[in-house]
Amino acid sequence: MxxxxxxxxxxxxxxxxxxxxxxxxxxxxxxxxxxxxxxxxxxxxxxxSFAWINAGAKEPAAYHNLNRRSLDMWTRFAQAVGDDGDPATVGLRWGGKVSWEADPANVERLVARVRQLQAWGYPTRLVDAGELRRLEPALEVGPVAAAEYSPNEGQVExxxxxxxxxxxxxxxxxxxxxxxxxxxxxxxxxxxxxxxxxxxxxxxxxxxxxxxxxxxxxxxxxxxxxxxxxxSPGVVIRTTPLPPLLNNVPVVYAPALGDGRREIHIRQCADGRLMIGEGDQESLAEDDSQAHADDLLARARSYLPGIGDAQAIPVPVGWRPxxxxxxxxxxxxxxxxxxxxxxxxxxxxxxxxxxxxxxxxxxxxxxxxxxxxxxxxxxxxxxxxxxxxxxxxxxxxxxx
Ligand SMILES: Cc1cc2nc3c(=O)[nH]c(=O)nc-3n(C[C@H](O)[C@H](O)[C@H](O)COP(=O)(O)OP(=O)(O)OC[C@H]3O[C@@H](n4cnc5c(N)ncnc54)[C@H](O)[C@@H]3O)c2cc1C
Known part of the structure; x- marks a missing residue:
């Protein structure tokens, strides 16, 4: 036009x-x-950015729908700006997100979120521990009180x-x-x-x-x-490159380890490095020290043993617009x-x-x-x- x-x-x-x-x-x-x-x-x-493409963590309905409309546009958009029409050349990868709770006290919150999203027609669903393990076999999920799978979400670079x-x-x-x-x-x-x-x-x-x-x-x-x-400061660390680990589900939200700390989120970049952050998509974090990066990596390793001896690389605080x-x-x-x-x-x-x-x-x-x-x-x-x-x-x- x-x-x-x-x-x-x-x-x-x-x-x-x-x-x-x-x-x-x-x-x-x-x-x-x-x-x-x-x-x-x-x-x-x-x-x-953690660069998770999602509409699951978005309220109210009108804002959720705006994000969802964008989700639906991402493949064509990535084809248009990627090389040779290939969305993978800008790191676009679908496969969804899993998240789960280990603490029974958090089950009600997770189930309520899933029900709300389902009422809006979002294709997220509750899964049991067995299905969670089948969805992403690389994960060592530990105790599972409730789990969610959103198959339509993804990541990009x-x-x-x-x-x-x-x-x-x-x-x-x-x-x-x-x-x-x-x-x-x-x-x-x-x-x-x-x-x-x-x-x-x-x-x-x-x-x-x-x-x-x-x-x-x-x-x-x-x-x-x-x-x-x-x-709105946030910290997402990286690791040294790893062979492909998260082969089925690219985005993982794993529970806190019951020690007063927050949940962690993990994804693997197109170049093999992992990105690891703490809390949710808007959590405030300013600790960009090597010690904190090492701690995040250790926590991620307990869920993803394939991390092996990869090293944590701290990244300076990022400020969200x-x-x-x-x-x-x-x-x-x-x-x-x-x-x-x-x-x-x-x-x-x-x-x-x-x-x-x-x-x-x-x-x-x-x-x-x-x-x-x-x-x-x-x-x-x-x-x-x-x-x-x-x-x-x-x-x-x-x-x-
Ligand atoms: C830790 C963290 C995690 C995030 N996770 C996610 C996520 O999982 N999913 C998601 O969708 N979003 C996420 N976000 C948010 C997302 O990354 C941002 O909304 C997005 O990157 C904003 O892009 P932008 O172009 O508006 O800003 P920026 O990328 O900051 O670009 C603004 C540009 O303006 C330039 N500029 C500023 N002032 C001037 C000036 N006076 N003259 C010329 N140039 C200027 C700057 O140099 C900069 O390059 C996350 C953000 C952070 C920090």
Whole structure:
């Protein structure tokens, strides 16, 4: 489809998975895209992500459905940005997720979650210990009080997705500026951005997509736009490469070991390294020490003996882009009508659907209100700091 904005220059700020995928969608519609990143593409939150594609941990129903729609789009999306139409070249792998509880006290919670998801038509189901072992024979599951299998979930490698988008942008003649920080905006009397001030000089633009991850709050404030975020640090360590271990089910959530610590999650990357994190997808964690990495690996080894003598490699804390109420912020800003904000948690799961809707809105000027209506930046505009704090996502620890 040809975009009515063809030949108009749109700058996309931030080359993480959100900015890169939106830039690619826009370029495919004929927009002249300039993609700029203050560092290296994909090296922000996207490089710290556990990159589990799921809709299971998402509430309420409308947000669950948004994630599910994206899940359904991932295969075609990965074919489009991967090499030779092969989704595996961006690390896309289906096979589902297993999680289980060892402590009978947690059974009710797990069963309630499964029932809720089933009521929404999600194909997750309860499994017994025998089926859990058959599903992924590499696991030493230990005592099982209740277990869940979600066969439609998967994983991807965000860096490979970003790289795939950038290669295609380059082939379409788009500009990609790395190591180029956007420092501010020149705006006209109508609030529209006329040019960007960057560390490499000024750039005239017809429109802007702000996909700057955790930096969005500060950058948006320079254009008078309020996009509050919570601080959300997370730690996902890696290991040295291993032969294929999780051959059937790529994503594993295993119970805490009854020692006051949290559950752990494990997946194996396309290059054989394991990624291991603690808690759930939004748990706060700041310990990026070698000792903590070794501890996570030891706990993972008790469930996955095939880890053998692989070594733990600590990874610095990653900061999740986290809108204050936990939900995406997508849309043109009232204060600056040619500036489109694209900020979200779960951006790996959501990239296919959000990039598509953003490109549609930017190009066709047809609002996707039916889907994105609840996620507009304006929802924060009139709120006092106190009201924002009340509206805050339960995991919010500090205003951004
Ligand atoms: C520990 C952890 C685990 C996660 N697990 C999952 C998961 O399992 N599943 C899932 O779906 N999601 C998960 N997420 C969330 C997901 O990774 C993010 O939502 C997603 O990566 C956000 O992508 P982004 O492009 O918005 O941000 P980023 O990847 O941070 O990209 C933003 C880019 O903007 C650039 N930038 C910032 N300011 C400027 C500026 N002024 N000028 C130019 N460039 C600028 C930065 O350099 C950066 O490259 C996880 C995140 C973390 C940290």
């Amino acid at each position: 040809v975009c009515p904005e063809q030949n108009r220059k749109i700058a996309v700020i931030g080359a993480g998975i959100m900015g890169a995928t939106i830039a690619w969608r826009l370029a495919r519609r004929g927009v002249s895209v300039v993609l700029t990143d203050k560092g290296q593409p994909g090296h922000g939150a996207s490089s710290h 965000p860096q490979l997705v970003v790289d795939g988008c950038l290669r295609r942008l380059g082939a379409m003649g788009c500009e990609i500026l790395t190591g180029t920080e956007v420092l501010g905006f020149e705006r006209g009397g109508d609030g529209r951005v006329r040019s960007l001030n960057t560390s490499a000089g000024s750039r005239d633009v017809d429109g802007v997509v702000m996909a700057a991850g955790t930096d969005t709050t500060r950058l948006a404030s320079l254009a008078g736009i309020r996009v509050p975020q919570a601080e 986290m809108p204050l109420d936990g939900y995406p912020v997508m849309g043109f800003a009232a204060e600056s009508p040619n500036l489109y904000v694209a900020l979200t948690h779960s951006g790996v799961t959501l990239a296919p659907v959000l990039s598509q809707l953003a490109a549609q809105e930017i190009c066709e000027e047809t609002p996707a209100d039916a889907v994105l209506g609840p996620y507009r930046p304006q929802r924060f505009a009139g709120l006092t700091a106190e009201q924002i704090a009340t509206a805050a996502h339960p995991r919010a620890v500090k205003l951004g």
